[in-house]
Amino acid sequence: xxxxxxxxxxxxxxxxxxxxxxxxxxxxxxxxxxxxxxxxxxxxxxxxxxxxxxxxxxxxxxxxxxxxxxxxxxxxxxxxxxxxxxxxxxxxxxxxxxxxxxxxxxxxxxxxxxxxxxxxxxxxxxxxxxxxxxxxxxxxxxxxxxxxxxxxxxxxxxxxxxxxxxxxxxxxxxxxxxxxxxxxxxxxxxxxxxxxxxxxxxxxxxxxxxxxxxxxxxxxxxxxxxxxxxxxxxxxxxxxxxxxxxxxxxxxxxxxxxxxxxxxxxxxxxxxxxxxxxxxxxxxxxxxxxxxxxxxxxxxxxxxxxxxxxxxxxxxxxxxxxxxxxxxxxxxxxxxxxxxxxxxxxxxxxxxxxxxxxxxxxxxxxxxxxxxxxxxxxxxxxxxxxxxxxxxxxxxxxxxxxxxxxxxxxxxxxxxxxxxxxxxxxxxxxxxxxxxxxxxxxxxxxxxxxxxxxxxxxxxxxxxxxxxxxxxxxxxxxxxxxxxxxxxxxxxxxxxxxxxxxxxxxxxxxxxxxxxxxxxxxxxxxxxxxxxxxxxxxxx
Ligand code: SGN
Ligand code: CA
Numbered sequence: 001x002x003x004x005x006x007x008x009x010x011x012x013x014x015x016x017x018x019x020x021x022x023x024x025x026x027x028x029x030x031x032x033x034x035x036x037x038x039x040x041x042x043x044x045x046x047x048x049x050x051x052x053x054x055x056x057x058x059x060x061x062x063x064x065x066x067x068x069x070x071x072x073x074x075x076x077x078x079x080x081x082x083x084x085x086x087x088x089x090x091x092x093x094x095x096x097x098x099x100x101x102x103x104x105x106x107x108x109x110x111x112x113x114x115x116x117x118x119x120x121x122x123x124x125x126x127x128x129x130x131x132x133x134x135x136x137x138x139x140x141x142x143x144x145x146x147x148x149x150x151x152x153x154x155x156x157x158x159x160x161x162x163x164x165x166x167x168x169x170x171x172x173x174x175x176x177x178x179x180x181x182x183x184x185x186x187x188x189x190x191x192x193x194x195x196x197x198x199x200x201x202x203x204x205x206x207x208x209x210x211x212x213x214x215x216x217x218x219x220x221x222x223x224x225x226x227x228x229x230x231x232x233x234x235x236x237x238x239x240x241x242x243x244x245x246x247x248x249x250x251x252x253x254x255x256x257x258x259x260x261x262x263x264x265x266x267x268x269x270x271x272x273x274x275x276x277x278x279x280x281x282x283x284x285x286x287x288x289x290x291x292x293x294x295x296x297x298x299x300x301x302x303x304x305x306x307x308x309x310x311x312x313x314x315x316x317x318x319x320x321x322x323x324x325x326x327x328x329x330x331x332x333x334x335x336x337x338x339x340x341x342x343x344x345x346x347x348x349x350x351x352x353x354x355x356x357x358x359x360x361x362x363x364x365x366x367x368x369x370x371x372x373x374x375x376x377x378x379x380x381x382x383x384x385x386x387x388x389x390x391x392x393x394x395x396x397x398x399x400x401x402x403x404x405x406x407x408x409x410x411x412x413x414x415x416x417x418x419x420x421x422x423x424x425x426x427x428x429x430x431x432x433x434x435x436x437x438x439x440x441x442x443x444x445x446x447x448x449x450x451x452x453x454x455x456x457x458x459x460x461x462x463x464x465x466x467x468x469x470x471x472x473x474x475x476x477x478x479x480x481x482x483x484x485x486x487x488x489x490x491x492x493x494x495x496x497x498x499x500x501x502x503x504x505x506x507x508x509x510x511x512x513x514x515x516x517x518x519x520x521x522x523x524x525x526x527x528x529x530x531x532x533x534x535x536x537x538x539x540x
Pocket of ligand 1 (some may be wrong): 042043081082083104132151202203204373457458
Protein backbone atom coordinates (compact mmCIF):
# COMPACT_ATOMS: atom_id res chain seq x y z
CA UNK A 1 0.00 0.00 0.00
CA UNK A 2 2.73 2.40 1.10
CA UNK A 3 4.95 1.45 -1.85
CA UNK A 4 2.09 1.96 -4.25
CA UNK A 5 1.39 5.44 -2.88
CA UNK A 6 5.06 6.23 -3.06
CA UNK A 7 5.21 5.23 -6.70
CA UNK A 8 2.20 7.38 -7.48
CA UNK A 9 3.82 10.27 -5.61
CA UNK A 10 7.07 9.78 -7.47
CA UNK A 11 5.20 9.71 -10.76
CA UNK A 12 3.57 13.02 -9.98
CA UNK A 13 6.87 14.46 -8.76
CA UNK A 14 8.39 13.70 -12.12
CA UNK A 15 5.55 15.50 -13.88
CA UNK A 16 5.88 18.50 -11.60
CA UNK A 17 9.65 18.61 -12.03
CA UNK A 18 9.30 18.88 -15.76
CA UNK A 19 6.51 21.46 -15.68
CA UNK A 20 8.07 23.58 -12.95
CA UNK A 21 11.41 23.54 -14.68
CA UNK A 22 9.77 25.44 -17.55
CA UNK A 23 7.77 27.62 -15.19
CA UNK A 24 10.71 28.82 -13.18
CA UNK A 25 12.79 29.90 -16.12
CA UNK A 26 10.26 32.61 -16.96
CA UNK A 27 10.47 36.01 -15.31
CA UNK A 28 7.16 37.55 -16.29
CA UNK A 29 3.90 38.17 -14.44
CA UNK A 30 2.85 35.56 -11.91
CA UNK A 31 6.08 33.65 -12.26
CA UNK A 32 7.89 36.46 -10.47
CA UNK A 33 5.73 36.30 -7.40
CA UNK A 34 7.10 34.04 -4.70
CA UNK A 35 5.31 31.05 -3.27
CA UNK A 36 4.86 31.15 0.50
CA UNK A 37 5.04 27.95 2.53
CA UNK A 38 4.15 28.73 6.12
CA UNK A 39 5.04 25.87 8.47
CA UNK A 40 3.87 26.18 12.05
CA UNK A 41 3.97 23.62 14.81
CA UNK A 42 2.04 23.83 18.06
CA UNK A 43 4.01 24.53 21.26
CA UNK A 44 7.44 23.98 19.70
CA UNK A 45 9.99 25.59 22.04
CA UNK A 46 13.09 27.14 20.45
CA UNK A 47 15.12 25.17 23.04
CA UNK A 48 14.14 22.07 21.08
CA UNK A 49 15.54 23.14 17.71
CA UNK A 50 19.24 22.49 17.22
CA UNK A 51 19.70 25.69 15.18
CA UNK A 52 19.06 27.43 18.55
CA UNK A 53 20.49 24.88 20.98
CA UNK A 54 21.69 21.32 20.55
CA UNK A 55 21.39 20.40 24.24
CA UNK A 56 18.20 18.41 23.76
CA UNK A 57 17.71 17.31 20.17
CA UNK A 58 19.09 17.41 16.69
CA UNK A 59 16.63 18.79 14.11
CA UNK A 60 18.66 18.72 10.89
CA UNK A 61 15.75 19.47 8.57
CA UNK A 62 14.35 22.45 10.45
CA UNK A 63 17.94 23.70 10.83
CA UNK A 64 18.33 23.55 7.05
CA UNK A 65 15.82 26.37 6.72
CA UNK A 66 18.12 28.66 8.71
CA UNK A 67 21.29 27.21 7.21
CA UNK A 68 19.98 28.10 3.76
CA UNK A 69 18.25 31.28 4.99
CA UNK A 70 17.88 33.34 8.16
CA UNK A 71 17.58 32.50 11.87
CA UNK A 72 15.76 35.02 14.08
CA UNK A 73 17.11 34.69 17.63
CA UNK A 74 14.79 37.19 19.25
CA UNK A 75 11.37 36.40 17.77
CA UNK A 76 8.42 36.53 20.14
CA UNK A 77 4.63 36.44 20.33
CA UNK A 78 2.06 39.03 21.45
CA UNK A 79 -0.03 36.63 23.57
CA UNK A 80 1.45 33.22 24.33
CA UNK A 81 -1.40 30.86 23.63
CA UNK A 82 -2.64 28.96 20.64
CA UNK A 83 -5.72 30.53 19.05
CA UNK A 84 -4.80 34.14 19.95
CA UNK A 85 -1.39 33.62 18.35
CA UNK A 86 -3.02 32.27 15.20
CA UNK A 87 -5.42 35.22 15.12
CA UNK A 88 -2.50 37.65 15.43
CA UNK A 89 -0.63 35.91 12.65
CA UNK A 90 -3.62 35.86 10.30
CA UNK A 91 -4.80 39.42 10.94
CA UNK A 92 -1.53 41.24 11.68
CA UNK A 93 -3.21 42.74 14.75
CA UNK A 94 -2.83 42.41 18.50
CA UNK A 95 -5.45 40.18 20.10
CA UNK A 96 -7.25 43.05 21.87
CA UNK A 97 -7.91 44.46 18.37
CA UNK A 98 -8.78 41.27 16.47
CA UNK A 99 -10.84 40.14 19.48
CA UNK A 100 -9.43 36.62 19.89
CA UNK A 101 -7.88 37.26 23.31
CA UNK A 102 -8.08 33.66 24.54
CA UNK A 103 -8.77 30.16 23.27
CA UNK A 104 -12.50 30.28 24.02
CA UNK A 105 -13.44 33.71 22.64
CA UNK A 106 -14.94 33.26 19.15
CA UNK A 107 -12.90 34.55 16.20
CA UNK A 108 -14.62 37.49 14.51
CA UNK A 109 -14.95 36.28 10.94
CA UNK A 110 -15.30 39.86 9.70
CA UNK A 111 -11.60 40.31 10.43
CA UNK A 112 -9.50 40.38 7.27
CA UNK A 113 -6.94 37.56 7.25
CA UNK A 114 -3.92 37.61 4.97
CA UNK A 115 -4.88 34.44 3.03
CA UNK A 116 -8.00 36.28 1.83
CA UNK A 117 -5.79 39.04 0.43
CA UNK A 118 -3.55 36.48 -1.26
CA UNK A 119 -6.54 34.79 -2.79
CA UNK A 120 -7.94 38.10 -4.10
CA UNK A 121 -4.53 38.87 -5.58
CA UNK A 122 -4.59 35.68 -7.65
CA UNK A 123 -2.69 33.28 -5.41
CA UNK A 124 -3.70 29.64 -5.06
CA UNK A 125 -4.20 29.09 -1.32
CA UNK A 126 -4.52 26.07 0.97
CA UNK A 127 -4.41 25.13 4.63
CA UNK A 128 -3.68 21.73 6.18
CA UNK A 129 -3.53 20.82 9.86
CA UNK A 130 -4.39 22.60 13.09
CA UNK A 131 -6.19 25.96 13.01
CA UNK A 132 -8.05 25.83 16.35
CA UNK A 133 -10.46 28.70 15.69
CA UNK A 134 -13.87 27.14 16.02
CA UNK A 135 -14.65 28.19 12.45
CA UNK A 136 -13.32 27.35 9.02
CA UNK A 137 -10.53 29.35 7.39
CA UNK A 138 -11.44 32.11 4.96
CA UNK A 139 -9.61 32.82 1.73
CA UNK A 140 -8.30 29.32 1.14
CA UNK A 141 -9.19 27.38 -2.00
CA UNK A 142 -8.69 24.09 -0.26
CA UNK A 143 -8.36 22.98 3.35
CA UNK A 144 -8.36 20.02 5.69
CA UNK A 145 -8.19 21.11 9.30
CA UNK A 146 -8.31 19.27 12.61
CA UNK A 147 -11.37 19.95 14.75
CA UNK A 148 -10.20 21.97 17.79
CA UNK A 149 -7.02 20.45 19.21
CA UNK A 150 -7.29 17.43 16.93
CA UNK A 151 -5.90 13.94 17.58
CA UNK A 152 -2.48 12.36 17.13
CA UNK A 153 -3.78 8.92 16.19
CA UNK A 154 -6.25 8.33 13.35
CA UNK A 155 -7.21 12.03 13.27
CA UNK A 156 -10.51 13.40 12.07
CA UNK A 157 -10.41 16.32 9.61
CA UNK A 158 -12.90 19.00 8.63
CA UNK A 159 -12.90 19.60 4.87
CA UNK A 160 -15.04 21.81 2.59
CA UNK A 161 -16.95 18.62 1.67
CA UNK A 162 -17.53 17.38 5.23
CA UNK A 163 -15.64 15.38 7.84
CA UNK A 164 -13.27 12.50 7.25
CA UNK A 165 -11.04 10.33 9.45
CA UNK A 166 -7.64 9.17 8.24
CA UNK A 167 -5.84 6.17 9.74
CA UNK A 168 -2.28 6.85 10.84
CA UNK A 169 -0.11 9.36 12.69
CA UNK A 170 -1.12 13.01 12.48
CA UNK A 171 2.27 14.56 11.64
CA UNK A 172 2.77 12.18 8.71
CA UNK A 173 -0.81 12.64 7.54
CA UNK A 174 -0.75 16.45 7.54
CA UNK A 175 2.46 16.28 5.52
CA UNK A 176 0.95 13.80 3.05
CA UNK A 177 -1.99 16.18 2.57
CA UNK A 178 0.30 19.17 2.03
CA UNK A 179 2.53 17.31 -0.43
CA UNK A 180 -0.43 15.88 -2.25
CA UNK A 181 -1.88 19.36 -2.71
CA UNK A 182 1.45 20.75 -3.93
CA UNK A 183 1.93 17.91 -6.37
CA UNK A 184 -1.53 17.16 -7.62
CA UNK A 185 -4.11 19.70 -6.70
CA UNK A 186 -2.78 23.22 -7.01
CA UNK A 187 -2.91 25.18 -10.21
CA UNK A 188 0.73 25.33 -11.34
CA UNK A 189 0.01 28.49 -13.34
CA UNK A 190 -0.45 30.46 -10.14
CA UNK A 191 1.88 31.19 -7.21
CA UNK A 192 0.76 29.49 -4.01
CA UNK A 193 0.31 30.23 -0.33
CA UNK A 194 0.31 27.07 1.74
CA UNK A 195 -0.37 26.96 5.48
CA UNK A 196 1.08 23.65 6.73
CA UNK A 197 0.19 23.51 10.42
CA UNK A 198 1.29 20.74 12.75
CA UNK A 199 -0.57 19.59 15.83
CA UNK A 200 2.65 18.25 17.34
CA UNK A 201 4.21 18.73 19.83
CA UNK A 202 1.05 19.75 21.72
CA UNK A 203 -0.02 17.99 24.91
CA UNK A 204 -0.54 15.00 25.46
CA UNK A 205 2.57 14.29 23.34
CA UNK A 206 1.81 10.98 21.60
CA UNK A 207 4.80 10.03 19.43
CA UNK A 208 4.63 7.53 16.60
CA UNK A 209 5.62 4.03 17.83
CA UNK A 210 9.20 4.05 16.48
CA UNK A 211 10.03 7.43 18.03
CA UNK A 212 8.19 6.47 21.22
CA UNK A 213 10.38 3.41 21.64
CA UNK A 214 13.57 5.25 20.72
CA UNK A 215 13.07 8.35 22.89
CA UNK A 216 11.62 6.58 25.94
CA UNK A 217 15.00 4.83 26.30
CA UNK A 218 16.95 8.14 26.38
CA UNK A 219 17.90 10.39 29.28
CA UNK A 220 17.90 14.16 28.72
CA UNK A 221 19.69 16.92 30.63
CA UNK A 222 17.61 18.81 33.17
CA UNK A 223 17.21 22.58 32.96
CA UNK A 224 19.01 24.61 35.64
CA UNK A 225 15.71 25.86 37.07
CA UNK A 226 13.83 22.54 37.31
CA UNK A 227 13.60 23.03 41.08
CA UNK A 228 12.78 26.76 41.03
CA UNK A 229 11.19 27.88 44.32
CA UNK A 230 9.82 31.16 42.85
CA UNK A 231 11.60 33.22 45.48
CA UNK A 232 11.98 36.88 44.42
CA UNK A 233 9.10 36.62 41.98
CA UNK A 234 5.44 37.60 42.39
CA UNK A 235 2.22 35.77 43.18
CA UNK A 236 1.61 34.82 39.55
CA UNK A 237 4.64 32.53 39.22
CA UNK A 238 3.91 30.88 42.58
CA UNK A 239 0.23 30.29 41.84
CA UNK A 240 0.48 29.03 38.25
CA UNK A 241 -0.51 25.38 37.91
CA UNK A 242 1.88 24.01 35.36
CA UNK A 243 4.48 22.25 37.46
CA UNK A 244 6.03 19.05 36.17
CA UNK A 245 4.53 17.28 39.20
CA UNK A 246 1.03 18.26 38.02
CA UNK A 247 1.47 16.25 34.83
CA UNK A 248 -1.00 13.37 34.91
CA UNK A 249 0.65 9.98 35.26
CA UNK A 250 -1.31 8.13 32.58
CA UNK A 251 -2.71 10.89 30.38
CA UNK A 252 0.61 12.74 30.11
CA UNK A 253 3.31 10.31 31.24
CA UNK A 254 1.80 7.15 29.62
CA UNK A 255 1.80 4.92 32.70
CA UNK A 256 -1.02 2.39 32.20
CA UNK A 257 -3.75 2.96 34.83
CA UNK A 258 -3.42 -0.65 36.02
CA UNK A 259 0.22 -0.02 36.93
CA UNK A 260 -0.79 2.92 39.12
CA UNK A 261 -3.07 0.57 41.07
CA UNK A 262 -0.40 -2.12 41.23
CA UNK A 263 2.09 0.40 42.62
CA UNK A 264 -0.35 0.92 45.49
CA UNK A 265 -1.06 4.57 44.70
CA UNK A 266 -4.39 5.62 46.14
CA UNK A 267 -4.24 9.40 45.71
CA UNK A 268 -3.88 9.63 41.92
CA UNK A 269 -5.52 12.73 40.38
CA UNK A 270 -9.12 11.69 39.60
CA UNK A 271 -8.87 13.32 36.15
CA UNK A 272 -5.99 11.09 35.16
CA UNK A 273 -7.84 7.88 34.33
CA UNK A 274 -10.80 9.68 32.78
CA UNK A 275 -8.57 11.75 30.50
CA UNK A 276 -6.43 8.75 29.57
CA UNK A 277 -9.51 6.75 28.65
CA UNK A 278 -10.65 9.53 26.33
CA UNK A 279 -7.16 10.16 24.92
CA UNK A 280 -5.43 9.11 21.73
CA UNK A 281 -4.98 5.72 23.38
CA UNK A 282 -8.70 5.13 22.90
CA UNK A 283 -8.43 5.95 19.17
CA UNK A 284 -5.95 3.18 18.39
CA UNK A 285 -7.11 0.19 16.39
CA UNK A 286 -6.06 -3.30 17.46
CA UNK A 287 -2.96 -3.33 15.32
CA UNK A 288 -1.81 0.03 16.68
CA UNK A 289 -2.49 -1.10 20.27
CA UNK A 290 -0.34 -4.15 19.73
CA UNK A 291 2.55 -1.95 18.58
CA UNK A 292 2.20 0.69 21.32
CA UNK A 293 1.42 -1.95 23.98
CA UNK A 294 4.95 -3.24 24.73
CA UNK A 295 6.34 0.32 24.99
CA UNK A 296 3.57 1.33 27.40
CA UNK A 297 4.21 -1.87 29.40
CA UNK A 298 7.89 -1.12 29.66
CA UNK A 299 7.21 2.44 30.92
CA UNK A 300 4.67 1.04 33.38
CA UNK A 301 7.10 -1.62 34.66
CA UNK A 302 9.74 1.01 35.28
CA UNK A 303 7.15 3.11 37.11
CA UNK A 304 5.98 0.23 39.32
CA UNK A 305 9.47 -0.79 40.32
CA UNK A 306 10.72 2.70 41.18
CA UNK A 307 7.93 5.16 41.94
CA UNK A 308 6.79 3.88 45.37
CA UNK A 309 10.23 4.40 46.93
CA UNK A 310 11.02 7.72 45.23
CA UNK A 311 11.44 11.04 47.03
CA UNK A 312 9.48 14.10 45.82
CA UNK A 313 12.62 15.28 44.04
CA UNK A 314 13.08 11.96 42.27
CA UNK A 315 9.43 11.95 41.24
CA UNK A 316 9.84 15.36 39.62
CA UNK A 317 12.92 14.11 37.80
CA UNK A 318 11.13 10.96 36.61
CA UNK A 319 8.09 12.91 35.36
CA UNK A 320 10.38 15.43 33.64
CA UNK A 321 12.17 12.63 31.77
CA UNK A 322 8.88 11.03 30.65
CA UNK A 323 7.57 14.41 29.56
CA UNK A 324 10.64 15.49 27.63
CA UNK A 325 11.09 12.07 26.01
CA UNK A 326 7.60 12.18 24.47
CA UNK A 327 7.80 15.89 23.62
CA UNK A 328 11.09 15.48 21.75
CA UNK A 329 9.92 12.27 20.06
CA UNK A 330 6.99 14.25 18.62
CA UNK A 331 9.41 16.92 17.38
CA UNK A 332 11.63 14.36 15.75
CA UNK A 333 8.66 13.36 13.55
CA UNK A 334 7.95 16.99 12.72
CA UNK A 335 11.59 17.37 11.69
CA UNK A 336 11.51 14.28 9.45
CA UNK A 337 8.36 15.52 7.77
CA UNK A 338 9.68 19.05 7.25
CA UNK A 339 12.59 17.30 5.51
CA UNK A 340 10.17 15.56 3.13
CA UNK A 341 8.64 18.90 2.18
CA UNK A 342 12.00 20.65 1.72
CA UNK A 343 13.18 17.76 -0.44
CA UNK A 344 10.07 18.08 -2.56
CA UNK A 345 10.66 21.80 -3.09
CA UNK A 346 14.26 21.13 -4.09
CA UNK A 347 13.43 18.27 -6.42
CA UNK A 348 10.54 20.08 -8.08
CA UNK A 349 12.59 23.18 -8.78
CA UNK A 350 10.27 25.30 -6.65
CA UNK A 351 12.78 25.98 -3.87
CA UNK A 352 14.40 29.12 -5.28
CA UNK A 353 11.30 31.27 -5.39
CA UNK A 354 9.49 29.79 -2.38
CA UNK A 355 9.68 31.52 0.98
CA UNK A 356 9.65 28.75 3.59
CA UNK A 357 8.86 29.89 7.11
CA UNK A 358 9.16 27.68 10.19
CA UNK A 359 7.68 28.91 13.45
CA UNK A 360 5.51 27.85 16.38
CA UNK A 361 2.34 29.41 17.77
CA UNK A 362 4.41 30.19 20.87
CA UNK A 363 7.27 28.92 22.99
CA UNK A 364 6.99 26.37 25.79
CA UNK A 365 8.57 25.47 29.12
CA UNK A 366 10.68 22.34 28.94
CA UNK A 367 11.04 22.05 32.71
CA UNK A 368 12.44 25.59 33.12
CA UNK A 369 11.06 27.08 36.35
CA UNK A 370 9.77 23.56 37.04
CA UNK A 371 7.07 24.03 34.38
CA UNK A 372 5.48 22.73 31.21
CA UNK A 373 2.95 24.83 29.17
CA UNK A 374 3.28 28.52 28.19
CA UNK A 375 1.17 31.72 28.69
CA UNK A 376 3.72 33.83 30.64
CA UNK A 377 5.72 36.67 29.13
CA UNK A 378 8.76 35.01 30.73
CA UNK A 379 11.40 34.03 28.20
CA UNK A 380 10.69 30.43 27.20
CA UNK A 381 7.04 30.98 26.34
CA UNK A 382 7.37 34.57 25.11
CA UNK A 383 9.97 33.70 22.50
CA UNK A 384 9.12 31.58 19.51
CA UNK A 385 11.29 29.94 16.85
CA UNK A 386 11.51 31.73 13.51
CA UNK A 387 13.54 30.44 10.56
CA UNK A 388 13.02 31.61 6.98
CA UNK A 389 14.48 30.37 3.72
CA UNK A 390 14.03 32.05 0.35
CA UNK A 391 17.04 31.31 -1.82
CA UNK A 392 16.22 33.91 -4.48
CA UNK A 393 16.21 36.72 -1.91
CA UNK A 394 17.92 35.71 1.36
CA UNK A 395 21.66 35.24 1.76
CA UNK A 396 22.13 31.78 3.28
CA UNK A 397 23.21 31.32 6.89
CA UNK A 398 22.44 34.73 8.33
CA UNK A 399 21.21 35.36 11.84
CA UNK A 400 19.25 38.32 13.16
CA UNK A 401 18.63 39.37 16.77
CA UNK A 402 16.11 42.18 16.26
CA UNK A 403 12.90 42.09 18.29
CA UNK A 404 10.42 40.72 15.78
CA UNK A 405 6.94 39.37 16.51
CA UNK A 406 4.32 37.07 15.08
CA UNK A 407 2.41 40.35 14.62
CA UNK A 408 4.79 41.07 11.71
CA UNK A 409 4.17 37.94 9.66
CA UNK A 410 1.12 39.09 7.66
CA UNK A 411 2.76 42.30 6.47
CA UNK A 412 5.97 40.44 5.65
CA UNK A 413 4.21 37.91 3.44
CA UNK A 414 2.08 40.58 1.79
CA UNK A 415 5.11 42.69 0.95
CA UNK A 416 6.98 39.64 -0.34
CA UNK A 417 4.06 38.96 -2.69
CA UNK A 418 3.70 42.60 -3.74
CA UNK A 419 0.23 42.87 -2.18
CA UNK A 420 -0.71 46.03 -0.34
CA UNK A 421 -1.28 45.54 3.39
CA UNK A 422 -4.38 47.12 4.96
CA UNK A 423 -3.52 50.27 6.92
CA UNK A 424 -4.88 48.95 10.20
CA UNK A 425 -2.43 46.06 10.50
CA UNK A 426 -0.16 46.69 13.48
CA UNK A 427 3.07 44.88 12.61
CA UNK A 428 6.06 45.71 10.49
CA UNK A 429 7.23 43.89 7.40
CA UNK A 430 10.42 41.90 8.03
CA UNK A 431 11.43 42.20 4.37
CA UNK A 432 14.33 44.62 5.04
CA UNK A 433 15.72 42.21 7.65
CA UNK A 434 15.38 39.27 5.27
CA UNK A 435 17.49 41.22 2.81
CA UNK A 436 20.10 41.91 5.49
CA UNK A 437 19.21 45.59 5.81
CA UNK A 438 19.04 46.20 9.57
CA UNK A 439 19.95 49.89 9.51
CA UNK A 440 16.41 51.16 9.08
CA UNK A 441 14.84 48.85 11.67
CA UNK A 442 13.84 51.19 14.46
CA UNK A 443 11.81 49.04 16.84
CA UNK A 444 13.34 48.85 20.30
CA UNK A 445 10.43 47.43 22.31
CA UNK A 446 7.46 45.09 21.86
CA UNK A 447 4.08 44.80 23.57
CA UNK A 448 2.56 41.68 25.14
CA UNK A 449 -0.85 40.94 26.67
CA UNK A 450 -2.15 37.62 28.06
CA UNK A 451 -5.79 37.16 29.17
CA UNK A 452 -6.84 33.53 29.74
CA UNK A 453 -7.46 33.67 33.51
CA UNK A 454 -8.99 32.18 35.54
CA UNK A 455 -9.04 29.14 33.28
CA UNK A 456 -9.43 26.39 35.89
CA UNK A 457 -6.42 24.69 34.38
CA UNK A 458 -3.06 26.46 34.41
CA UNK A 459 -4.12 29.60 36.26
CA UNK A 460 -1.62 32.07 34.81
CA UNK A 461 -2.81 35.53 35.79
CA UNK A 462 -3.72 38.23 33.28
CA UNK A 463 -0.75 40.42 32.47
CA UNK A 464 0.62 42.92 29.99
CA UNK A 465 4.22 43.91 29.42
CA UNK A 466 6.73 45.97 27.53
CA UNK A 467 9.86 44.10 26.52
CA UNK A 468 13.04 45.79 25.36
CA UNK A 469 16.36 44.13 24.65
CA UNK A 470 17.52 44.96 28.18
CA UNK A 471 14.38 44.84 30.33
CA UNK A 472 10.93 43.40 30.79
CA UNK A 473 8.32 45.35 32.74
CA UNK A 474 5.20 43.34 33.54
CA UNK A 475 1.88 44.18 35.18
CA UNK A 476 -0.19 41.32 36.62
CA UNK A 477 -3.79 42.41 37.24
CA UNK A 478 -7.38 41.21 37.78
CA UNK A 479 -7.11 39.62 41.25
CA UNK A 480 -3.68 41.12 41.99
CA UNK A 481 -1.98 44.40 41.16
CA UNK A 482 1.68 43.49 40.94
CA UNK A 483 4.57 44.80 38.87
CA UNK A 484 7.72 42.90 37.94
CA UNK A 485 10.91 44.06 36.28
CA UNK A 486 13.58 41.74 34.90
CA UNK A 487 17.05 42.67 33.79
CA UNK A 488 17.32 40.59 30.64
CA UNK A 489 21.06 41.07 30.33
CA UNK A 490 22.12 40.31 33.90
CA UNK A 491 19.41 37.80 34.81
CA UNK A 492 18.95 35.56 31.77
CA UNK A 493 16.83 33.05 33.66
CA UNK A 494 14.55 35.73 35.12
CA UNK A 495 14.93 34.67 38.73
CA UNK A 496 14.91 38.14 40.29
CA UNK A 497 12.14 40.69 40.13
CA UNK A 498 14.02 43.98 40.60
CA UNK A 499 10.98 46.25 40.36
CA UNK A 500 11.47 47.52 43.90
CA UNK A 501 15.26 47.67 43.76
CA UNK A 502 16.19 51.38 44.01
CA UNK A 503 19.08 50.83 41.60
CA UNK A 504 16.42 50.36 38.89
CA UNK A 505 14.22 53.33 39.84
CA UNK A 506 15.11 55.29 36.68
CA UNK A 507 14.55 52.27 34.47
CA UNK A 508 11.17 51.64 36.09
CA UNK A 509 10.10 55.25 35.56
CA UNK A 510 11.23 55.25 31.92
CA UNK A 511 9.59 51.93 31.11
CA UNK A 512 6.30 52.91 32.74
CA UNK A 513 6.17 55.90 30.44
CA UNK A 514 7.08 53.84 27.38
CA UNK A 515 4.51 51.20 28.29
CA UNK A 516 1.78 53.84 28.55
CA UNK A 517 2.76 55.22 25.16
CA UNK A 518 2.83 51.76 23.68
CA UNK A 519 -0.63 50.92 24.99
CA UNK A 520 -1.89 54.11 23.36
CA UNK A 521 -0.12 53.38 20.10
CA UNK A 522 -1.54 49.85 19.90
CA UNK A 523 -4.97 51.07 21.07
CA UNK A 524 -5.00 49.03 24.28
CA UNK A 525 -6.35 50.59 27.48
CA UNK A 526 -7.68 49.99 31.02
CA UNK A 527 -11.19 50.26 29.52
CA UNK A 528 -10.47 47.39 27.15
CA UNK A 529 -8.94 45.31 29.98
CA UNK A 530 -12.17 45.83 31.89
CA UNK A 531 -14.34 45.10 28.86
CA UNK A 532 -12.65 41.72 28.40
CA UNK A 533 -13.06 40.92 32.10
CA UNK A 534 -16.78 41.82 31.88
CA UNK A 535 -17.24 39.55 28.86
CA UNK A 536 -15.49 36.77 30.75
CA UNK A 537 -17.74 37.25 33.82
CA UNK A 538 -20.87 37.05 31.64
CA UNK A 539 -19.67 33.80 30.08
CA UNK A 540 -19.16 32.19 33.50
C1 SGN B 1 -5.35 21.90 26.58
C2 SGN B 1 -4.24 21.37 27.50
C3 SGN B 1 -3.55 22.49 28.23
C4 SGN B 1 -3.14 23.57 27.26
C5 SGN B 1 -4.35 24.03 26.49
C6 SGN B 1 -4.10 25.13 25.51
N1 SGN B 1 -4.80 20.47 28.49
O1 SGN B 1 -6.41 22.37 27.34
O2 SGN B 1 -2.45 21.98 28.93
O3 SGN B 1 -2.56 24.66 27.93
O4 SGN B 1 -4.85 22.92 25.76
O5 SGN B 1 -3.16 24.76 24.53
S1 SGN B 1 -5.26 18.99 28.08
O6 SGN B 1 -5.53 18.29 29.34
O7 SGN B 1 -6.47 19.10 27.28
O8 SGN B 1 -4.20 18.37 27.34
S2 SGN B 1 -3.19 25.55 23.19
O9 SGN B 1 -1.92 25.27 22.50
O10 SGN B 1 -4.31 25.08 22.43
O11 SGN B 1 -3.32 26.95 23.53
CA1 CA C 1 0.01 26.18 21.14
